[in-house]
Amino acid sequence: xxxxxxxxxxxxxxxxxxxxxxxxxxxxxxxxxxxxxxxxxxxxxxxxxxxxxxxxxxxxxxxxxxxxxxxxxxxxxxxxxxxxxxxxxxxxxxxxxxx
Amino acid sequence: xxxxxxxxxxxxxxxxxxxxxxxxxxxxxxxxxxxxxxxxxxxxxxxxxxxxxxxxxxxxxxxxxxxxxxxxxxxxxxxxxxxxxxxxxxxxxxxxxxxxxxxxxxxxxxxxxxxxxxxxxxxxxxxxxxxxxxxxxxxxxxxxxxxxxxxxxxxxxxxxxxxxxxxxxxxxxxxxxxxxxxxxxxxxxxxxxxxxxxxxxxxxxxxxxxxxxxxxxxxxxxxxxxxxxxxxxxxxxxxxxxxxxxxxxxxxxxxxxxxxxxxxxxxxxxxxxxxxxxxxxxxxxxxxxxxxxxxxxxxxxxxxxxxxxxxxxxxxxxxxxxxxxxxxxxxxxxxxxxxxxxxxxxxxxxxxxxxxxxxxxxxxxxxxxxxxxxxxxxxxxxxxxxxxxxxxxxxxxxxxxxxxxxxxxxxxxxxxxxxxxxxxxxxxxxxxxxxxxxxxxxxxxxxxxxxxxxxxxxxxxxxxxxxxxxxxxxxxxxxxxxxxxxxxxxxxxxxxxx
Ligand SMILES: [Zn+2]
Numbered sequence: 001x002x003x004x005x006x007x008x009x010x011x012x013x014x015x016x017x018x019x020x021x022x023x024x025x026x027x028x029x030x031x032x033x034x035x036x037x038x039x040x041x042x043x044x045x046x047x048x049x050x051x052x053x054x055x056x057x058x059x060x061x062x063x064x065x066x067x068x069x070x071x072x073x074x075x076x077x078x079x080x081x082x083x084x085x086x087x088x089x090x091x092x093x094x095x096x097x098x099x
Numbered sequence: 100x101x102x103x104x105x106x107x108x109x110x111x112x113x114x115x116x117x118x119x120x121x122x123x124x125x126x127x128x129x130x131x132x133x134x135x136x137x138x139x140x141x142x143x144x145x146x147x148x149x150x151x152x153x154x155x156x157x158x159x160x161x162x163x164x165x166x167x168x169x170x171x172x173x174x175x176x177x178x179x180x181x182x183x184x185x186x187x188x189x190x191x192x193x194x195x196x197x198x199x200x201x202x203x204x205x206x207x208x209x210x211x212x213x214x215x216x217x218x219x220x221x222x223x224x225x226x227x228x229x230x231x232x233x234x235x236x237x238x239x240x241x242x243x244x245x246x247x248x249x250x251x252x253x254x255x256x257x258x259x260x261x262x263x264x265x266x267x268x269x270x271x272x273x274x275x276x277x278x279x280x281x282x283x284x285x286x287x288x289x290x291x292x293x294x295x296x297x298x299x300x301x302x303x304x305x306x307x308x309x310x311x312x313x314x315x316x317x318x319x320x321x322x323x324x325x326x327x328x329x330x331x332x333x334x335x336x337x338x339x340x341x342x343x344x345x346x347x348x349x350x351x352x353x354x355x356x357x358x359x360x361x362x363x364x365x366x367x368x369x370x371x372x373x374x375x376x377x378x379x380x381x382x383x384x385x386x387x388x389x390x391x392x393x394x395x396x397x398x399x400x401x402x403x404x405x406x407x408x409x410x411x412x413x414x415x416x417x418x419x420x421x422x423x424x425x426x427x428x429x430x431x432x433x434x435x436x437x438x439x440x441x442x443x444x445x446x447x448x449x450x451x452x453x454x455x456x457x458x459x460x461x462x463x464x465x466x467x468x469x470x471x472x473x474x475x476x477x478x479x480x481x482x483x484x485x486x487x488x489x490x491x492x493x494x495x496x497x498x499x500x501x502x503x504x505x506x507x508x509x510x511x512x513x514x515x516x517x518x519x520x521x522x523x524x525x526x527x528x529x530x531x532x533x534x535x536x537x538x539x540x541x542x543x544x545x546x547x548x549x550x551x552x553x554x555x556x557x558x559x560x561x562x563x564x565x566x567x568x569x570x571x572x573x574x575x576x577x578x579x580x581x582x583x584x585x586x587x588x589x590x591x592x593x594x595x596x597x
Contacts (some may be wrong), residue, residue: 011391012393015188015391015393017190030338033214038422041233054183054397054402055396055398055401055402057401058404058569059401059463060401060403060404061401061402061403061404061405062158062159062162062400063158063159063160063161064132064158064159064161065161066125066126066127066158066160066161066162066163067127067132068126068127068132068133068134069127069131069132069133069146071133071134071144071146072144072146072147072150072308073142074140074141074142074143075145076113076148076260077142077146078142078380080152085259086141086243086259087140087141087142087261088141088142088243088259088260088261089192089195089259089260089261089262090257090258090259090260091192091257091258091259092257092258093246093255093256093258094187095255
């Protein structure tokens, strides 16, 4: 039976950049516990000969030929951006992290 | 008191690990049809897929998969019968999707090796570098940090993003740990990246231009007390972008870590940035908070399951291994080891080979490209092949061999072609460069030379053949270098009864 601690939920929230109050963390820890419980039950049913799947349809090797198709115009590409400058997407100061 | 390199190596045993990222040279991106042109205007090569707009669906570029398999085969890897893409989740604006599509626990190629040879005072040594994996991923966008004084993040007010590069196919080649290189660790690292570059170039899957970032190297290094058999804490130096820098990054880290350990300090597991100007590294982000990318299989892409037929078809297209080719050409052309290395280092092996294929004598092809032409190219800071075509050089060499040009005249022809005066034939006719082959004119010059140096002529008559050099020189001078020296020698010796 998988278990998820309140600390792990808090860490996930941090990684996902979602701010959560103490009450929300308490609440969500409980809910995620239920979800993981359901997943664990599926795992019990799946025998060793059932490979884990990431895709509902059993297809492989869907590829495209290496051909260029026209891109968006820079104006269109930037049209959804909250801010832009010098034909580039403008984002707030990036804190910490690598370059 | 700080340790020097020899002292550091005596006390500590380095262990290497190398991660090389190579941008493939496909026409379109990894998961969409956007072009991959280097240096295009910002954000002119983007679409809903590579911008991560809602609802956009990626489809894998077939050529990128084939290039990755070729790389694996060339590195003696097994090709995984089943391989999948995963999402590497992180928040950083260089990827507009908030994740990078990569491969995680199911890479396309695994378990290969590459043998690299280095020159040492004790003769050439071969080191086997084991390859852990070759996996497919996509490149990130380019950020421009504005407001800081140095263009770095620190102090920047905001950043500007160009996503032209985001989504360009990238292959990451990861070695297993490389032990027992001892004092040669820096050279082995460099030789590995050079050998890899040659292989990738031979496969024609990448431009492999380190200066443009299409080949980038991360260097992992740890030290352990010599003979301890332990594995120390490693640092990871990012984006080392030239062969020389690979070598300096390794030796620099050996020195830095050895001196830290020596003074009782610990090595922190961290990412360091290589500073191209000083050859030193500075700390980047610390890995104390282990990165948690929450990888999970990419639901929008189906597995890559290469069958044997596909793999074998690709295997048939593998070119000769660069090391084998080098050995073959060296013996075919009878080139001394040192000159062969010079040719490889100058990146002129392909050029010389093409010139030879056009009928040029290998020794002449090599000496023209590495000598006169490289000299002019260096002066002008351009690449030799940009100055003059292989065809022109081959024509000039063939004319020398046919006795139509002397080396001296040929130099003028080369100058003329470089100056844009046309083909070698054009330059020869416009400048009136023709070997004096008229025996009458030559005989006149020979007789003049003999008359001017009767003593020398007498010595030659008496059997002192080397003395003829002075007379030949006088004839060449008199004909303004337009005579064929071999022909002059022949006529002169005959005239003097030799
Ligand atoms: Zn695109």
